[in-house]
Amino acid sequence: DGGITQSPKYLFRKEGQNVTLSCEQNLNHDAMYWYRQDPGQGLRLIYYSQIVNDFQKGDIAEGYSVSREKKESFPLTVTSAQKNPTAFYLCASSTGGSSYNEQFFGPGTRLTVL
């Protein structure tokens, strides 16, 4: 089945540890995105990538890093520099291009820092 997968579903980490969230898509989409959602908040853009080997910072990139070595994969690393990492993280992908194309979301990863 085509879609976006994120793993793990739940993730716990101790303060001071880096952790990497996985996002994979088999939709052949060029563009991929990472959002963060906090209670009572909308989704906020962390990083996005329009093409392989290229990515740009979103609105809240500090304390996060990404890579885009393969079209199918866009992992997000939450570093120890992120002051408040506990949140729900959503990955999305779209066909990209010069006009807007619908973003399809993965099931999300809930990260809790202990």
Added chain:
Amino acid sequence: EDKVVQSPLSLVVHEGDTVTLNCSYEVTNFRSLLWYKQEKKAPTFLFMLTSSGIEKKSGRLSSILDKKELFSILNITATQTGDSAVYLCAAIDYGGSQGNLIFGKGTKLSVKP
């Protein structure tokens, strides 16, 4: 600063009621507005609105955009308990990149039997 504001933030109704959710936006490079329904996990796409004054419908849901007054509404008629969710509104911003979304905080709708 670009922003999207939704109201109310939460709403409790009974089955069969009609509800109207509001979304206003201030986005410099506005192109279109999207509505999503989010239950427990990922948001699911409902509507994309680009032209002003043209209503889009899907079953009991409908939505319209007013580009002069910079807002959109989402109507749900004959609500059911399955409509309980957070409804997110997002504006497509083309400033500096292609098709980034600016989300509102959402409206949490609870439909009671």
